[in-house]
Amino acid sequence: GAKRAGGGQVNFFDAQEHAHEQRLAQQRQRIAEGLDAGEFFLVFQPKVDMQRGTIVGMEALSRWNHAQRGVLMPAEFVPTIEDHELSEQLGEWAIGAAIEAVRQWAAQGRRLSVSVNISAGLLMRADVVRRLSALLERFPERHAGALVLEILETSAIRDIDLAASFIESCRQLGVSVVMDDFGTGYSSLTYLRRLPVSGLKLDQSFVRNVLTDAQDRAILQGVISLAQALGLEVTAEGVETREHGEALLALGCHLAQGFGIARPMPAAEVFGWIDAYEKQPLWKPASDNAPAM
Ligand code: C2E
Ligand code: MG
Ligand code: MG
Ligand code: MG
DSSP states (O other): OOSSSSSSHHHHHHHHHHHHHHHHHHHHHHHHHHHHHTTTEEEEEEHHHHHHHEEEEEEEEEEETTTEEEEOOOGGGGHHHHHHHHHHHHHHHHHHHHHHHHHHHHHOOOOOEEEOOOOHEEEEEHHHHHHOOOOOOOOOOOOOOEOOOOOOOOHHHTTTHHHHHHHHHHHHHHHHEEEEEEEESSOOOOHHHSSOEEEEEOOOHTTTTTTTOHHHHHHHHHEEEHHHHHTTTEOOOOOHHHHHHHHHHHTTOOEETTTTOOEEEEGOOOOHHHHHHSSSOSSHHHHHHHHOO
C-alpha cells in the first residue's frame, strides 16, 4: 500500500492490506485449480417470448462444484477474479462450454441461442476478438445467432470507444452483444447510441417493482419505448410471476426470464423443460384464445 505518515498506523493498514491480498491470491489460486480440474459447469435459464408463446434461447450461468464447499454461485468467484487474467480463462471456458451445449442441442434437432456473461476484464483485453474468433472456429457448424454475449453497462462505460469497437467486431463474427442489468449503472441512455448492442436486459430491481411502484413502472415504460425506437430487443429479467410478465407485456416488453418461468437448470434438463413449456406456455398468443374459424 501507499506509504502514509503517522507511525504505527501505517504498519497496521499495510498488514491488513497484505493479509487481504494474500487471501485474494489464495482464492484465485483455488479458482485456477478448479478451472483446470473441470470443477466448473454451466446451468441454463430459458428466455421466452411472451407474445408468441415461444422459447427464444438459454442464458448460461456459471457454477463451481467446489470439492469441499459444494456448488458455489458466481457471487463467490466472479468478483474475486474481476480484472484478473483468470476472468479471461473463465470467460473462454464459459463460451466454449456454452457453444458445446448449443452444438449438442442442435444435434438433437433443436436450434437454441445461448448467451454468455462476460466480464469487463475479458472485454477490455486487446486480443479478445482474435481469441473469440479462434474459439468460434472450433465450432464451424454453429448456426447464425447461436451465440450472444452479455456485458454489464458498468464494464461498457469504463471505455466506451473500446466497448463499441469490441461490439462491432463481435457483430462481424456473427455474435451479438446485449447490455445486461440495464438501469443499475450510470445508465445514460445516450450511451446506447454509441454502443452497437442488439438489445438490453432490464434489471431485476425494476422488474420486481413493476406491479407496485408507479415510478419504477414509468422508468420501465420510458426505457422500453426508447429501446424500441432505437431498434433494440428488450428482455425483462427477474420475472417471478405471471402477473409480472403480463405487466411487462403491457408495457411493450416481449421477452422475459425469471424464476416464474424457470430457474437455471443443468444442460441435461433443458429438453424436458422445453417439452413441458411448449405444451403449456405461461403466456399464449392472443390468437390461440380466439374461437376457431
Ligand atoms: P445475470 O447475468 O444478471 O444473471 C441473472 C441472475 O439472476 C442469475 O444469478 C439468476 O440465477 C438470477 N435470477 C434469474 N431469474 C431470477 C428471478 O426471477 N429472481 C431472482 N431473485 N433471481 C433471478 P446467478 O446465476 O447467481 O448469477 C449472478 C450474476 O453472476 C449474473 O447476473 C452474471 O452477471 C454473473 N455471472 C454468471 N455466470 C457468469 C460467468 O460465467 N462469467 C461472468 N463474468 N459472470 C457470470
Ligand atoms: Mg446475464
Ligand atoms: Mg442481469
Ligand atoms: Mg445481474
